[in-house]
Amino acid sequence: MSYQFITSAKLPTRHGEFDLHVFENEDGQEHVMLSVGLPVVDPLPEKNAMQTRPIKPHTKSIESSVPLVRIHSECLTGDAFGSLKCDCGPQLNTAMEAIQATGYGAILYLRQEGRGIGLTNKIRAYALQDQGHDTLDANLMLGLPADARIYDMCGPMLAHVGVDEVRLITNNPDKVSYLTDNGINVVERVPLVVGVNDSNADYLATKRDRMGHLLDKEFYTKAHLNK
Numbered sequence: 001m002s003y004q005f006i007t008s009a010k011l012p013t014r015h016g017e018f019d020l021h022v023f024e025n026e027d028g029q030e031h032v033m034l035s036v037g038l039p040v041v042d043p044l045p046e047k048n049a050m051q052t053r054p055i056k057p058h059t060k061s062i063e064s065s066v067p068l069v070r071i072h073s074e075c076l077t078g079d080a081f082g083s084l085k086c087d088c089g090p091q092l093n094t095a096m097e098a099i100q101a102t103g104y105g106a107i108l109y110l111r112q113e114g115r116g117i118g119l120t121n122k123i124r125a126y127a128l129q130d131q132g133h134d135t136l137d138a139n140l141m142l143g144l145p146a147d148a149r150i151y152d153m154c155g156p157m158l159a160h161v162g163v164d165e166v167r168l169i170t171n172n173p174d175k176v177s178y179l180t181d182n183g184i185n186v187v188e189r190v191p192l193v194v195g196v197n198d199s200n201a202d203y204l205a206t207k208r209d210r211m212g213h214l215l216d217k218e219f220y221t222k223a224h225l226n227k
């Protein structure tokens with residue numbers, strides 16, 4: 001699949017100002033990158049398309065010499081509606097804050113709702129979860145993969161802002177492997193365990209115990225929360 005940069009603009013947010021870049025694949029599916037302190041290709045057609053604005057100075061420290069990057073998969077229910085069934089909303093907000101704090105990094109917001117099965121199927125899976133099935137079994141019962149996401153857009157999106165090494169904010173080792181196997185140096189994995197609550201503790205435990213997510217050290221169990 002090939003990916004094309006379409007346009008960009010400033011996006012002030014409650015976490016600070018980002019440059020928002022839109023990319024599209026050949027099927028017309030859009031992905032978004034929010035960046036801070038990284039080059040921006042001028043979106044205006046009358047200007048040289050390859051011209052870049054100068055990189056804004058960022059807080060230089062040993063930690064921030066490599067950009068902080070979060071690959072975030074779309075979750076309408078968590079990101080927009082404040083759902084407590086998952087940890088996506090708090091993860092997105094925390095990552096945006098952390099990237100603003102370093103002044104150097106990006107969120108790749110991938111439109112792969114429901115781990116790539118789409119919103120309708122995710123809600124079908126939620127209905128099965130309402131009957132007691134866990135997040136993994138619910139997908140399988142629908143005849144769908146546990147995780148249908150692809151990450152081949154990440155390389156072109158990062159290349160667009162001149163990034164080939166990252167400090168990656170994730171608990172998912174698949175994301176680290178994918179980037180590493182595709183020429184992006186992951187110098188550090190930065191864990192992101194936020195938004196744990198009574199409604200998502202079992203869901204997080206399933207990700208830890210059945211899907212290989214690296215949550216063991218930092219993660220609190222439902223039993224712990226109920227103490």
Ligand SMILES: Nc1nc2c(ncn2[C@@H]2O[C@H](COP(=O)(O)OP(=O)(O)OP(=O)(O)O)[C@@H](O)[C@H]2O)c(=O)[nH]1
Pocket residue numbers: 071072073074075076086087088091112113114115116117121122125126135139169170171172175192207213
């Ligand atoms: N199919 C399905 N998708 C879900 C469910 N809960 C959250 N999601 C989707 O899962 C995606 C986020 O994936 P997660 O497994 O939470 O985390 P991750 O991105 O793999 O790992 P981190 O980088 O550590 O956040 C989003 O696209 C959500 O819409 C669920 O119960 N079923």
Ligand SMILES: [Zn+2]
Pocket residue numbers: 075077078079086087088089
């Ligand atoms: Zn979610």
